[in-house]
Amino acid sequence: MSDSTAIAHGAEAGAHHEHPPYQRHHFETVNQQFDATNFAMWLFLLTEIMFFGGLFTAYLILRNWYYPAFVEGSHQLSIFWGTANTTVLIISSFTMAMSVWNAQMRRKSALLLCLVLTFILGLVFLGIKGIEWHEKWVKFHVPGLHYSDQTFLNPASDHEVYAEYHDKPLAPDMASKAQQYFFLYFAMTGMHALHMVIGICILGFMIVRAKAGAYTSGHVTFVENFGLYWHFVDIVWIFLFPLLYLISRHQ
Amino acid sequence: MSDSPEHEQHIVSPKVYVAILLALLTLTATTVAASYVEMYVFNAVVALAIAVIKASLVVLFFMHVKYSPRLTKLTVVSGLFVFLCLISMTLADYVSRAWGRW
Numbered sequence: 001m002s003d004s005t006a007i008a009h010g011a012e013a014g015a016h017h018e019h020p021p022y023q024r025h026h027f028e029t030v031n032q033q034f035d036a037t038n039f040a041m042w043l044f045l046l047t048e049i050m051f052f053g054g055l056f057t058a059y060l061i062l063r064n065w066y067y068p069a070f071v072e073g074s075h076q077l078s079i080f081w082g083t084a085n086t087t088v089l090i091i092s093s094f095t096m097a098m099s100v101w102n103a104q105m106r107r108k109s110a111l112l113l114c115l116v117l118t119f120i121l122g123l124v125f126l127g128i129k130g131i132e133w134h135e136k137w138v139k140f141h142v143p144g145l146h147y148s149d150q151t152f153l154n155p156a157s158d159h160e161v162y163a164e165y166h167d168k169p170l171a172p173d174m175a176s177k178a179q180q181y182f183f184l185y186f187a188m189t190g191m192h193a194l195h196m197v198i199g200i201c202i203l204g205f206m207i208v209r210a211k212a213g214a215y216t217s218g219h220v221t222f223v224e225n226f227g228l229y230w231h232f233v234d235i236v237w238i239f240l241f242p243l244l245y246l247i248s249r250h251q
Numbered sequence: 252m253s254d255s256p257e258h259e260q261h262i263v264s265p266k267v268y269v270a271i272l273l274a275l276l277t278l279t280a281t282t283v284a285a286s287y288v289e290m291y292v293f294n295a296v297v298a299l300a301i302a303v304i305k306a307s308l309v310v311l312f313f314m315h316v317k318y319s320p321r322l323t324k325l326t327v328v329s330g331l332f333v334f335l336c337l338i339s340m341t342l343a344d345y346v347s348r349a350w351g352r353w
Contacts, residue, residue, distance in 0.1 A: 035323075042327060061345055090279065093313055097312075232314075238309070242286075242295075251294075
């Protein structure tokens with residue numbers, strides 16, 4: 001704090017209002033600056049809603065078109081891993097919210113702890129996602145690269161899933177549409193994971209900056225706005241989880 | 252703008268965050284449990300309703316919209332409104348052209 005006031009006083013006296021060094025000249029007050037950047041962040045998130053919204057709409061339409069193939073495709077996902085990942089992500093949203101609070105309270109070591117926990121939970125999420133993706137590769141369920149209709153032409157050949165769902169064999173033209181389910185599965189979870197990767201990189205940057213005390217001297221905008229991004233990614237998963245994993249269990 | 256009284260940035264207490272965390276975890280358990288109950292078309296309805304409740308809790312409390320200026324609230328609501336318009340227009344197109352005849 002002491003050096004920040006020194007800089008503000010050191011500027012040409014009378015040329016502009018006294019303000020903390022993190023306030024840009026074109027803002028009247030720190031609060032105005034906060035509201036403006038917050039507004040900008042929300043506008044960015046709205047474009048993200050439209051982006052993921054396109055994928056969700058495609059899923060909605062194709063699931064209705066190729067219903068039997070999408071139902072049997074989603075029987076391939078593990079509800080256990082999906083639930084675990086949902087829990088991990090919700091807890092990471094909580095630790096992110098606590099990061100914002102610790103930054104506001106200027107508690108540096110608690111802020112660092114919360115940021116590191118968020119960082120680790122993000123990596124755990126990606127690890128679990130990796131386990132699930134690996135299983136898709138092993139079972140020839142990666143469209144375009146490593147794919148076979150076998151599971152859907154002859155569901156009994158997949159003992160584990162068959163024991164739980166007793167899926168009926170699909171006609172060859174419908175069975176081939178299961179590939180579209182996996183295409184959307186990878187597009188949606190992949191785009192979500194890409195957002196997680198970007199978020200984790202920014203978290204790493206924030207941890208370094210937080211160690212230097214950047215966010216605990218009254219300027220919390222960056223932490224607050226990154227929090228918005230992280231929670232947004234959480235919300236996308238909150239919708240992906242039931243749509244991909246849960247709603248086809250009984251169909 | 253400069254003459255208007257400053258609104259302080261609202262600081263949400265950790266108690267609220269903990270309550271929201273517990274609510275989100277409970278709702279996750281509920282939606283998983285509900286998926287094991289046979290409800291025909293209502294499986295999707297219930298799952299989506301719970302997802303909407305969870306997302307609302309995150310937006311209102313974790314993302315501080317409940318405590319934000321009206322501009323933020325208007326931005327969020329208008330964004331969702333435009334999103335719903337786009338989805339319903341797209342669906343109207345698909346439903347009215349070839350639904351059931353692909």
